[in-house]
Amino acid sequence: MNHDTPVSPRPLRHLADAQRRVLTAHQLREHGVAAATVAERCRPGGLWQQVLPGVYLLHAGPPTDEERLHAALLYAGRPVAVRGARPTAVPEQACPLRAGANGWPQGARATVPAPGDPYGEAMITGLAALALHRFSSAPPLHALDRIDVLVPRTRRLRSTALVRLVRAPALPLPATIDEVPVAPAPRALADALAQLADASVVRRLLTEAVRGGHCEPAAVVRALSQARLLSRPHVIDAVDSLLAEGLAIAEGRLYELVREHGLPEPVWNVDLRLPGGPYLGGLDAYWPDQAVAVEIDARTPRQDEDVLWSEYARKREHLERLGVTVVHVTPKKLREAAEQQATVIRTALIASAEREPAAYLVVLPR
Structure with missing residues (x-):
């Protein structure tokens, strides 16, 4: 027996009812169809057709x-x-x-x-x-x-x-x-x-x-x-728009989180400074009376994540030394665990009453 010999010859009509009338040469042999029969049926004007090397369509019309x-x-x-x-x-x-x-x-x-x-x-x-x-x-x-x-x-x-x-x-x-x-x-x-x-x-x-x-x-x-x-200019330009789009969506989810879960309205997209002192960083949401801040993690693989995370950590540590509680969230958490994030923010707002008053900070629109 060679590789062209059908396993067990069977009438070809059983293939007409196949759920998908696309089979390989090997599958046809398993169905009992000899190579000579396949060649005969795939002749010009025949009932079958070869659509790819070793792959056959068991009807004459165009494939779906x-x-x-x-x-x-x-x-x-x-x-x-x-x-x-x-x-x-x-x-x-x-x-x-x-x-x-x-x-x-x-x-x-x-x-x-x-x-x-x-x-x-x-x-x-x-x-x-x-x-x-x-x-x-x-x-x-x-x-x-x-x-x-x-x-x-x-x-x-x-x-x-x-x-x-x-x-x-x-x-x-x-x-x-x-x-x-x-x-x-x-x-x-x-x-x-x-x-x-x-x-x-x-x-x-x-x-x-x-x-x-x-x-x-x-x-x-x-x-x-x-x-x-990312070395292709038209891709880089589109990615810049993509990242802006993603950040806008995350910010929109943060707005919805605040309103749907009954949190106090913060001031949005602000910069913090010490009076007459240095710039402390930008925040996506800030509650001045409670000194609670929310920052969306905007890191991407295009950037050095370790370096950028160090910048996030330094800013957070600096703000917390001044009495500001910083809640760090990711777009994924805002999408998949909004209720949990709302609980974290609410807890930070409530806990502010038990903390020492924060340093006086200048809040500026970003």
């Missing part, structure tokens, strides 16, 4: 969007062996979405390739993945001439006219959306932007990533940095 995605994954994927070690997936940095607690859209789930999975570790990335993540500014799947597929760096395979392979030394943990393994939004965004030169398109995608709640700015910037895209 779903069939294109699965064909790309079947071509790029290396089936996980039933025996032996399971592959491991390296989680991306947290990128919570508006609808899911694990960083993926409602209904999606994190997946690790299981033994026998025909796609192996391959996952959809780039613009196709953004379309699956429901980015309104990404082209629809049917408008894409090429589908990007993320694969291990060691995968020996070539890109084709229909599939572009994106290689990585460590793969993120994918989501399953509509039965398709999909790269997390930050990784998919970085892979998409690597192929785009239109500054307006780049800006729209990055803006939607944050404004649409797909992920935090820091996660996006981290992915762009890892992809070495």
Whole structure:
């Protein structure tokens, strides 16, 4: 028996009812279809067609969007062996979405390739993945001439006219959306932007990533940095807008937190100085009567985080020596744990009555 011999010859009509009529040559052999039969059916005008090397569409018409995605994954994927070690997936940095607690859209789930999975570790990335993540500014799947597929760096395979392979030394943990393994939004965004030169398109995608709640700015910037895209002027300009957008959203959440949880109204976006003395730093919210301040952590991977954190710590220590209580919050905490942050701020405000009066400070609008 050679590799072209079907395992157990069966009538071909059983394939017509397959949920997805996209199969590899190996899968067809497992279904009892000989190579000669495949070649016969894929002749010009035949009932089947070869859409990618070793991947066949079991009808003559154009493939659907779903069939294109699965064909790309079947071509790029290396089936996980039933025996032996399971592959491991390296989680991306947290990128919570508006609808899911694990960083993926409602209904999606994190997946690790299981033994026998025909796609192996391959996952959809780039613009196709953004379309699956429901980015309104990404082209629809049917408008894409090429589908990007993320694969291990060691995968020996070539890109084709229909599939572009994106290689990585460590793969993120994918989501399953509509039965398709999909790269997390930050990784998919970085892979998409690597192929785009239109500054307006780049800006729209990055803006939607944050404004649409797909992920935090820091996660996006981290992915762009890892992809070495922050040296491109049009990407840098868009990232600056992205960070401003992310900070504005975080500030908006802080406003909502104060009002929805019944906290006293602070003075917003102020600078502090000692009378006739040096500048002490800017704050996002300040309660002068209680000497309680809130500062949003605006660090990003573009900056030296250790150096910037040292600056935060020095400012906080200086203010606390002057009797000011500083509450440090992150955009993620404001989004995911607003009630907890409100409790922290309320506790600091109440505790101010038991502290020594703070030094007199000059409060100026920023």
